[in-house]
Amino acid sequence: MSNQYNILGIDPGTHRLGWAVVTGSTQHPQLLKSGCLDLPPRTSSSSYLPTIYQELKTIISTYHPTVAGIEKLFAQHNQKTVISVAESRGVVLLTLAEAGIPVFEYSPNTIKSTVAGTGASTKIEVERMVRLLLNLGNAKLLDDTFDALAIALTVQILKKL
Amino acid sequence: MSNQYNILGIDPGTHRLGWAVVTGSTQHPQLLKSGCLDLPPRTSSSSYLPTIYQELKTIISTYHPTVAGIEKLFAQHNQKTVISVAESRGVVLLTLAEAGIPVFEYSPNTIKSTVAGTGASTKIEVERMVRLLLNLGNAKLLDDTFDALAIALTVQILKKL
Numbered sequence: 001m002s003n004q005y006n007i008l009g010i011d012p013g014t015h016r017l018g019w020a021v022v023t024g025s026t027q028h029p030q031l032l033k034s035g036c037l038d039l040p041p042r043t044s045s046s047s048y049l050p051t052i053y054q055e056l057k058t059i060i061s062t063y064h065p066t067v068a069g070i071e072k073l074f075a076q077h078n079q080k081t082v083i084s085v086a087e088s089r090g091v092v093l094l095t096l097a098e099a100g101i102p103v104f105e106y107s108p109n110t111i112k113s114t115v116a117g118t119g120a121s122t123k124i125e126v127e128r129m130v131r132l133l134l135n136l137g138n139a140k141l142l143d144d145t146f147d148a149l150a151i152a153l154t155v156q157i158l159k160k161l
Numbered sequence: 162m163s164n165q166y167n168i169l170g171i172d173p174g175t176h177r178l179g180w181a182v183v184t185g186s187t188q189h190p191q192l193l194k195s196g197c198l199d200l201p202p203r204t205s206s207s208s209y210l211p212t213i214y215q216e217l218k219t220i221i222s223t224y225h226p227t228v229a230g231i232e233k234l235f236a237q238h239n240q241k242t243v244i245s246v247a248e249s250r251g252v253v254l255l256t257l258a259e260a261g262i263p264v265f266e267y268s269p270n271t272i273k274s275t276v277a278g279t280g281a282s283t284k285i286e287v288e289r290m291v292r293l294l295l296n297l298g299n300a301k302l303l304d305d306t307f308d309a310l311a312i313a314l315t316v317q318i319l320k321k322l
Contacts, residue, residue, distance in 0.1 A: 049251060049255040087247050091251045093207065098214075
């Protein structure tokens with residue numbers, strides 16, 4: 001069991017942060033735990049940035065991820081929120097760096113094609129594959145959590161963990 | 162002296178972070194200390210984000226700023242670097258929030274017009290006014306430090322500190 005990896009997938013937003021820890025192997029991926037930090041819409045950055053920092057430290061100390069995955073962010077997308085999402089992302093990268101956890105970054109297309117076969121896959125198709133791969137049945141999960149699961153699975157598959 | 166403010170101006174980049182602490186009053190502004198964190202260009206974010214976090218904590222514990230100022234960042238500007246600059250900015254905002262320091266944010270135009278009289282002022286004109294206001298003479302300072310000084314002076318003037 002010494003070469004078992006706990007892979008932390010993170011989907012950072014400002015007031016929402018989806019996360020998931022996947023373990024097992026590419027052949028038998030297993031969901032260890034997932035969740036979504038969800039803060040009231042009017043929470044200021046002086047409040048949500050420290051919350052993200054503390055919550056992520058707790059997740060790390062609880063589930064001991066060995067590697068992490070996060071989606072690449074592009075300036076072209078969603079100009080209204082890209083600055084504040086990147087600020088949250090900076091706090092996430094700081095927390096992972098302080099814990100010495102290597103981070104892999106993938107574009108949305110790479111994540112979709114790795115999990116669901118093609119970069120043109122819809123959100124629904126990615127969700128269906130995530131459910132299948134992890135035996136989630138009809139479990140209710142938030143979109144942000146599915147995104148975090150898809151990123152964790154992408155790391156597991158592409159890094160052959 | 163109990164109502165004397167130490168104003169921390171910060172100009173965050175990825176591998177460079179200019180900072181300055183201004184004190185005194187709007188009538189008699191004084192430079193307490195300034196500096197510029199300067200990291201090798203190829204330093205990775207897993208290294209420079211923790212460095213920014215630690216350096217800023219040291220600056221805060223050394224110079225006890227009561228308020229801070231930072232330039233507003235716009236997605237339209239410099240699409241190549243805006244994501245990574247915003248990530249650094251997120252770490253700066255986290256550090257200030259954890260220290261309980263209120264942050265004021267101003268657009269580049271507001272900073273230029275407050276310090277040098279008009280939003281159309283050039284970099285040279287802003288630098289000349291910063292030198293005059295703080296009695297800097299011909300002291301050699303980096304551009305990033307001048308930007309941090311201009312932000313600190315903007316907070317001092319607009320908040321009447």
